[in-house]
Amino acid sequence: MSERTEEYYVPEGSPWPLVASVGLFLIAVGGTNFIQQSTAFGETLGNEGNWGHWVLAAGAVWMIVTLFYWWRDTIRESLGGLHSDQMDISYRQGMLWFIFSEVMFFAAFFGALFYVRWLVVPWLGGAGSNAMTHELLWPSFQAMWPLTETPSGETTQAMGAWGLPALNTAILLVSSITLTIAHHALLENDRKRLIIFQGITILLGLVFLFFQIEEYIHAYQDMGLTLDAGIYGSLFFMLTGFHGLHVTLGTVMLIVMFLRVLKGHFSPDNNFGWEAAAWYWHFVDVVWLFLFVVVYWL
Amino acid sequence: MTSVAATHEDHHDHHHAPTGWRRWLYSTNHKDIGTLYLWFSFAMFLVGGLMAMVIRVELMYPGMQVVAPDFFNQMTTVHGLVMIFGGVMPAFVGLANWMVPLMIGAPDMALPRMNNWSFWILPFAFAILLFSVLMSAFGPGNPPAPNFGWTFYAPLSTEYGPASTDFFVLSVHMMGISSIMGAINVIVTVFNLRAPGMTLMKMPLFVWTWLITAFLLIAVMPVLAGAVTMVLTDRHFGTAFFDAAGGGDPVLFQHIFWFFGHPEVYIMILPSFGIISSIVPTFARKPLFGYSSMVYATASIALLSFLVWAHHMFTVGMPLAGMLFFMYMTVLISVPTGVKVFNWIATMWRGAITFELPMKWALAFIILFTIGGLSGLMLAMTPLDFQYHDTYFVVAHFHYVLVPGAIFGIFAAVYYWLPKWSGVMYDKFWGEVHFWSSLVFVNLLFFPMHFVGLAGMPRRYADYALQFSDYNWWISIGGFGFGLSQLALLYVVLKCASKKGEAAPDKPWDGAEGLEWTVPSPAPFHTFEKPPLVK
Numbered sequence: 065m066s067e068r069t070e071e072y073y074v075p076e077g078s079p080w081p082l083v084a085s086v087g088l089f090l091i092a093v094g095g096t097n098f099i100q101q102s103t104a105f106g107e108t109l110g111n112e113g114n115w116g117h118w119v120l121a122a123g124a125v126w127m128i129v130t131l132f133y134w135w136r137d138t139i140r141e142s143l144g145g146l147h148s149d150q151m152d153i154s155y156r157q158g159m160l161w162f163i164f165s166e167v168m169f170f171a172a173f174f175g176a177l178f179y180v181r182w183l184v185v186p187w188l189g190g191a192g193s194n195a196m197t198h199e200l201l202w203p204s205f206q207a208m209w210p211l212t213e214t215p216s217g218e219t220t221q222a223m224g225a226w227g228l229p230a231l232n233t234a235i236l237l238v239s240s241i242t243l244t245i246a247h248h249a250l251l252e253n254d255r256k257r258l259i260i261f262q263g264i265t266i267l268l269g270l271v272f273l274f275f276q277i278e279e280y281i282h283a284y285q286d287m288g289l290t291l292d293a294g295i296y297g298s299l300f301f302m303l304t305g306f307h308g309l310h311v312t313l314g315t316v317m318l319i320v321m322f323l324r325v326l327k328g329h330f331s332p333d334n335n336f337g338w339e340a341a342a343w344y345w346h347f348v349d350v351v352w353l354f355l356f357v358v359v360y361w362l
Numbered sequence: 363m364t365s366v367a368a369t370h371e372d373h374h375d376h377h378h379a380p381t382g383w384r385r386w387l388y389s390t391n392h393k394d395i396g397t398l399y400l401w402f403s404f405a406m407f408l409v410g411g412l413m414a415m416v417i418r419v420e421l422m423y424p425g426m427q428v429v430a431p432d433f434f435n436q437m438t439t440v441h442g443l444v445m446i447f448g449g450v451m452p453a454f455v456g457l458a459n460w461m462v463p464l465m466i467g468a469p470d471m472a473l474p475r476m477n478n479w480s481f482w483i484l485p486f487a488f489a490i491l492l493f494s495v496l497m498s499a500f501g502p503g504n505p506p507a508p509n510f511g512w513t514f515y516a517p518l519s520t521e522y523g524p525a526s527t528d529f530f531v532l533s534v535h536m537m538g539i540s541s542i543m544g545a546i547n548v549i550v551t552v553f554n555l556r557a558p559g560m561t562l563m564k565m566p567l568f569v570w571t572w573l574i575t576a577f578l579l580i581a582v583m584p585v586l587a588g589a590v591t592m593v594l595t596d597r598h599f600g601t602a603f604f605d606a607a608g609g610g611d612p613v614l615f616q617h618i619f620w621f622f623g624h625p626e627v628y629i630m631i632l633p634s635f636g637i638i639s640s641i642v643p644t645f646a647r648k649p650l651f652g653y654s655s656m657v658y659a660t661a662s663i664a665l666l667s668f669l670v671w672a673h674h675m676f677t678v679g680m681p682l683a684g685m686l687f688f689m690y691m692t693v694l695i696s697v698p699t700g701v702k703v704f705n706w707i708a709t710m711w712r713g714a715i716t717f718e719l720p721m722k723w724a725l726a727f728i729i730l731f732t733i734g735g736l737s738g739l740m741l742a743m744t745p746l747d748f749q750y751h752d753t754y755f756v757v758a759h760f761h762y763v764l765v766p767g768a769i770f771g772i773f774a775a776v777y778y779w780l781p782k783w784s785g786v787m788y789d790k791f792w793g794e795v796h797f798w799s800s801l802v803f804v805n806l807l808f809f810p811m812h813f814v815g816l817a818g819m820p821r822r823y824a825d826y827a828l829q830f831s832d833y834n835w836w837i838s839i840g841g842f843g844f845g846l847s848q849l850a851l852l853y854v855v856l857k858c859a860s861k862k863g864e865a866a867p868d869k870p871w872d873g874a875e876g877l878e879w880t881v882p883s884p885a886p887f888h889t890f891e892k893p894p895l896v897k
């Protein structure tokens with residue numbers, strides 16, 4: 065590894081941004097057609113083709129390959145010493161603001177949860193000045209949370225907090241600790257400890273995802289808790305589902321960083337990619353804690 | 363090691379600009395990407411303008427004239443979307459790209475490749491959205507484009523939304539990704555790439571207002587993404603977010619949407635505040651009055667913008683305490699906004715003012731934006747809003763803040779910095795034509811809307827009661843005139859872009875201050891590779 069430059073590195077032209085935009089375009093067009101061509105509502109829209117999934121898959125592959133080459137270029141520049149300390153700070157700040165944007169995405173769904181739980185459901189039950197709403201729309205509706213019977217009469221069971229969800233909470237908490245141990249190992253140049261504890265973290269992530277899938281199967285097969293079981297099911301699956309998607313992404317990031325550790329890419333003072341993945345993991349962890357309290361527990 | 367050395371040399375060898383199509387498609391240069399953004403936004407401005415022309419042709423006379431009511435609804439919807447996400451926002455990002463590094467003495471934007479990605483997502487996103495309009499106009503069976511208004515309220519966009527709704531959802535996702543990445547780039551550039559000595563409180567106000575705008579973008583674009591995602595899952599996957607029968611609430615949509623929507627209107631005005639704060643001191647030949655109060659006012663406006671969203675929903679049904687809260691918060695915003703207008707006027711007080719074109723646009727901005735602000739104050743009063751809600755009074759209000767507000771700010775910026783960008787002075791004659799005709803027609807277009815709105819003409823209808831006929835005829839004339847006036851701008855910009863005109867000195871405005879005037883005109887491909895020292 066060479067000495068780092070002092071100059072702020074402005075890369076020469078790169079094809080990847082444009083190519084990645086094409087990838088997003090394919091994902092958007094393919095994804096939309098796929099949805100319309102495969103759902104019941106989509107049938108009413110008259111989209112009769114059967115090709116959306118191919119375009120979506122092509123777009124996904126296109127995107128993964130593009131990002132691989134894009135980041136390969138970036139990694140080469142970094143290993144070549146072209147990234148100054150100032151550039152390192154740019155990457156770090158960029159990652160933190162990206163995580164902030166993710167927080168706000170989850171905030172939209174958490175906000176929906178609070179609004180529904182504290183206002184909509186009581187109002188439908190006649191609270192406040194809404195006695196006539198209750199009387200005229202669904203007089204037999206009982207306000208409760210979790211909403212196990214919707215105004216139109218769909219029923220479901222509520223997902224308890226103790227059991228799998230509590231176990232998953234423990235798993236994520238432990239994974240945060242093991243990742244922190246790995247982080248210290250990275251900073252102290254202790255390769256062996258880094259590899260072991262990062263490996264454990266990845267395994268914990270995979271176990272979490274496995275249990276999450278188990279929980280979904282249980283919900284769908286035994287509890288009648290589905291995405292279309294009213295607002296409780298909607299919120300439950302959208303919140304835990306988007307969280308699960310982020311755990312998946314975080315696990316992939318950790319795996320990629322694991323491979324890069326094996327290749328010897330990181331050092332105590334050149335490790336942005338690794339730390340970015342670790343920050344992301346902690347963010348996913350915090351979202352889960354919040355989720356455990358307001359979705360499962362309370 | 364040799365490869366590294368080679369890359370280094372390579373880097374130094376390539377200080378001349380790359381040429382051909384690669385220069386634009388592969389760009390990592392903040393000036394080129396800024397230019398791309400500005401041209402894209404101008405193209406969208408014309409496309410959205412054409413849709414406005416369709417609306418005004420239809421409304422010129424009472425009764426149905428040229429388009430079917432559903433197509434009229436598609437025009438109002440897509441006009442709004444194109445102007446907001448394709449016209450105003452990319453124009454501001456383009457200006458930020460060009461000017462923020464020049465103003466703070468940075469070599470480029472902090473993350474140049476991501477910068478290019480932010481841009482190139484946009485043409486694809488708008489291709490998806492505009493394709494649905496083309497299909498609606500010319501495609502087999504004319505499947506409708508989005509027709510539920512740019513605010514896409516549920517259930518119009520869920521149960522009743524046409525097939526194009528889903529494409530609209532994904533194109534909004536792409537616009538959001540683009541905006542968020544663009545905003546991250548601006549924030550990081552400002553925080554990390556300022557020249558030595560350029561402390562935060564020495565930054566030009568355009569940089570400050572953009573920094574705060576970028577914060578707003580990162581905070582609310584993901585919320586918009588959440589809203590469109592819920593629309594998509596409500597449509598296709600049986601979720602009940604906006605469906606009362608499942609325990610959800612269509613009003614929830616409005617809350618989420620306007621939590622994004624209100625900060626969004628400041629996203630579309632704060633950078634213009636920054637532009638005006640750069641231009642007024644230059645042509646008044648006095649330093650900006652109350653610099654730090656301008657910074658704090660901008661920050662207060664931004665923070666308050668998160669607490670006022672439900673003023674768009676007074677008639678929808680809300681607890682009284684909620685209505686009062688949102689009314690008072692909204693009225694509170696007029697305080698920092700008033701501080702700004704006061705400071706601009708105080709800057710001009712006893713200044714040696716000259717009236718070059720950028721200053722003309724700035725003055726028009728201050729007066730006409732204030733009109734839009736005052737009608738906004740009227741709309742903020744809950745009981746008054748019961749009368750004005752969803753009438754042309756609202757249309758008049760937000761067009762006053764967006765057209766002679768945000769867009770006049772952009773025009774002011776273009777005339778102010780065009781000499782720096784192109785190296786030649788703009789064509790004064792056609793610039794004056796552009797200004798005066800825009801000024802007259804924009805008022806003819808939007809001012810009478812206050813009257814028809816107060817008299818009860820509802821917005822978003824393809825027809826109206828006969829008593830509104832005379833005003834609507836004049837409004838349409840104003841619309842056509844304003845649309846045609848923009849061709850003068852196209853001519854002025856094309857002439858500068860082809861380097862025809864009087865050569866511009868490095869600092870064409872004698873009262874101007876700031877780092878951007880210390881570099882040659884036109885600004886060379888790379889600037890401030892060695893950061894300047896700011897005293």
Ligand SMILES: [Cu+2]
Pocket residue numbers: 623624627670671673674
């Ligand atoms: Cu508002």
